[in-house]
Structure formats: C-alpha cells, structure tokens
Amino acid sequence: MGLDIADIVAAEPRELADFRGRAVAIDAYNALYQFLSSIRQPDGTQLMSPEGKVTSHLAGLIYRNSSLLEVGVRPVYVFDGKPHPLKSSTISERRSRREAAEVEWREALEAGDMEKARTKAQQSTRLTGDMVQESADLLGLLGIPCIMAPGEGEAQASHMAARGDVWAAASQDYDSILFGSPRLIRNMTLSGRRKVPRRDIYVTIRPEMIEAERALAQLGMTREQLVDLGILMGTDFNEGVRGIGPKKGMKLVKELGDAKAVMAAKGYDIPSIDAVREIFLKPNVTDAYELKWKSPDVAGIVAFLCDRRGFSHQRIEATVGKIAAAKSASAQKSIDAWF
C-alpha cells in the first residue's frame, strides 16, 4: 500500500495540538479503511447498528474528527475518484487478499483462535460504496468539507497542499510526498493506542510529520528521483524490481541519476515507467473545489447516528457539544497574529 520509505525518511513526532488552526487534507479512503479495520471487538467483529449494518467507519469519523476540531485543526476529506487503469492489478490483488482473509477469519473463529481471528478480520476489511456515501453524509452534517478527487485522493490532497489551500496532506502512505505535498502528516486519524500485532503490547500512537523539502535534502534526492526510487521498488501502479528495497534503490538512483539509467545499467524492465512517472509528477487533479467549514448540525447528527444507527444519545450529544464549543473558541485569535 503505497511506497514504504519509512526506513530512509525520518518522521518527526508531533502533538495534535501542534496543528491548531491548520487546514489539513485527509486521504478519506485511507482514514476510512483505518477506522473499519481497527474499530473492532476482540473477535474481529465490527461495530454494528441494531439492524446489523457496520458502523465502525462512522464511529471513527465522529470521535476522531471531534478530537481534531477540538484542538482547532480544520480537516478536509478527499475521496478517491476513478482509479488509474494501472492500479487495476493492485486492486484485484487486494480484493483476493481480502477474500482469503475473510475465509481464514471464519476458520480462526471456529478454531477459537481470537488473536488470529482479529488479525484476519482486519485484513478482510472492505469499504463499500454505501459506507463511502454514509461517511460523506456524516462529514457534511459535521460541517467538514468533502472533496471528490478526479483520480487518486492522495494526489488531490497533495495538490491542495502544494497550492497552499491546506497546510498539509494526511495519510498513512508516503505517496503524498511523491505527489508533491510540502508536508505529510501520518497518524492523523489514528487514535491513541494500537496493539502490536501478535503480541499483548500496546503502543501509543502519535502524529508524525514529514516535511518534503527537509526529507529530500536529507536523502540528497530530488522529488523526481524519489518517484523513480518508488517505481523501482514498486508502487500501486507498477510492479517493482525484485530485490530492490529503499536503501539499495536509493543508492542506485543517486549514483546513476534516475530510474531509466538504473534500468539500462542493470537490465531491469519496467515498461510502464513513463506512465507511472506521469501519475506522480503530473497527477490528475482539479482546482474546482471549495473549502468551507460550517457549524455542525447537532440535531442532524443525533438523528443520523443515534436514531437511525443505534449510537448512544448521551455520548454523541456530549461529543457534538464539545465540537460546537471548540468551534467558537477556535475563532479566538492570538495577539501573535499581529506581530
């Protein structure tokens, strides 16, 4: 899922409050997948409405956004549009992995292996069109802008950050840097604790930030070279070269200049290289969007979550109340604004 360059790019730990007053474009699919996979009971079952409809994504959206809005972050959710044709093999591969995981989940449940059940359940996470629609509806009620990307959501979020309309792009993947975002925030939509897989240990999750300019300077690479490194390692849009990881790939790209030189020297073949470069460097994005944050529709949220989906009235009302209070407080300026 995206380019794994965590080993070579240092992310700086941050507190949520450090992003006070900042507009942040969140990769919506990425966030929703996180909610759907992590908000589960010990046996792997997701939260459900009394009718048995999955509500984990909605729980994630309401509670996480309330934390963001409370500290004064202004989130924007960017949804994926049409996937690029080159992504189809990644997509079908993910689908078969999910289907396999779902079977293994049932088996693990029958065998009574809760550990495995939960892990497999998480791997089987599916995001349906209905869930996407519901999520957009809930965000609308929260007064949070939703943007439909023409292509990749991450590309659109990065474009908005590059234009300065938002301060940063938020995603778990590093692709935003390749797409040209000046800043990437990770763990923006993850809550405080995460279980270490297969061990009974929890780690606290903190947001972290990667500044593109600093990261590239640290690596001694240009953005174009980083894209080329991605292509050699493999992206969502092409299969990489077997045996090329971040470190070896970086060494080669820096030594020889770009991926084509590396391919020529080593006899690698990546036929789609030009098309993939274009996906990252000239992404399919739009300037036709409007960023406007509105006050939350309290009655609408209560009806949507509590009356129709069985969320607790008390909890949701308290949460929405906090958002409303924070909204008026965040309008308070600091005298520092006048220095």
Place this chain on the structure above:
Amino acid sequence: MFKAKVKPEVLKELVEVVSILVDEAKFTVKKGELQIKAVDPAHVAMVELRVDKKAFEEYKADESELGVNLLKFRDVLKLTNPGDVIAMEHNEEKNQLVLKVGNITRKMALVDTTGLSDPKVPNLNLPVKVVIKAEELRKVIKASESVSDHIALETSPEEFKITSEGDNDSADLVMSKHMLNELDCKEGARSLFPLDYFSNMVKAISTSETVTMLMGNDYPVKMEFSIAGGNGSSTYLLAPRIEND
C-alpha cells in the same frame, strides 16, 4: 538595588491589573519608575504598565528585574489595613523580596526571571479612538455576563456600541458621540472579543475614571487607563475573535 515604601492600595491595584492575565510577572525596576509587561499563557491578551516613583512614599532603585509570584503578593496584601505602609526591599543575595507590613515580615522567594520572557509588543494601526467612563463599561459587562460569552465593540462616526448577543437574549450599550468623552471614528469598525477577558480587564480598572479604547475592524483593542492616582498608566491589549462564516 530596589528599596521602596508604598501604600497597599497602590500595590493592590497594580497586582490586580496584572494578575488577571498571569500568576507570575517580571517587575522591571528603573531609576524613575516600575514597569511590568506580561502576556497571558494563551497569548490572547497582554498588559503593559508603568508606575512613576511619585506613586511611592519612598523609592530607590537601580535597574533590576524581580520575578514576582503575584498570588503570594496578593496574600501579603491581605494582611494590610487602611493607612498602613508596606516596606519592600530586594535581597539580591538570596533573591528574595522582603516585605514588612506593621510588625510582620514576609520574605518572598522571587521567581527566576529568565523563565519570564519579555513579550514583544505588536505594532498596531488602530484608527478608531473612544474615550468612555469606566463606570459605563462596568455596567454593560454586568448586563452581558448572563447573555453570552463574547461581546462586540462597534463604532460609527456618530456612536459607540457594545453588544452582547446570546441565542435568545441580548444586551447592549449605545452611546452617541456627545455622551462620550471623545469619539474619533472616520469609518465604521467592528470587532468581537471574548467576554471573560474583557470583563476581567474592565473589573481591574479600579481608580481610573475614563478608559481610552483604540480599535479597528476585526482587530485587537487597546485599552489605556491611569493607575496609582494618575502617577502611572496601564494598557491592555486584547486579540479579537473572528466570526466564522
């Protein structure tokens, strides 16, 4: 070196003015006056204050800085009776402020002033000037407190208006030019402020009869007033709220 004698009411006023924003403040002691500058932890408001040596019964000082815990100072002031005089002396060796009230000696440890940064003072262009009686401000604060948590200051060339609007209630003070001591406004301006800060500021203005308010549109307000019976002056600066949507 700092050594002075002062009437408790002078000290009390000064402590009240500063302590609505901070618990600890740096007193900058100069040959001819005492200065305090402080910004509240949320950086929403700041205070600048100076008291001339004439406000003191006795005053001797070289340039020095005292980091004062205002809460402790306030406790000492509770020990005083009208007519008392407080003697203060800085013990530089132990970094203590030694206060004597009647037969009581209170040695107060001072705070390290390196932790108390000198706030920068923003450079503001405030086109509107209103001079109003402090009493009028106190009344409108009282009327607004049960209405909302913010307050709007609005001026036109003819009048000055303070409005507080809640969901169902509202309170306002409207004063036309002739009811004010001064109104200098060429273009209408409006800014919104947090009532808690504004209210604490107005309440801390105790001896000054009038307050000079300098304002702009969606801009901070500066409130200037006298302290220590005219032997000192103080300025509050408060950042506005910006209305959404």
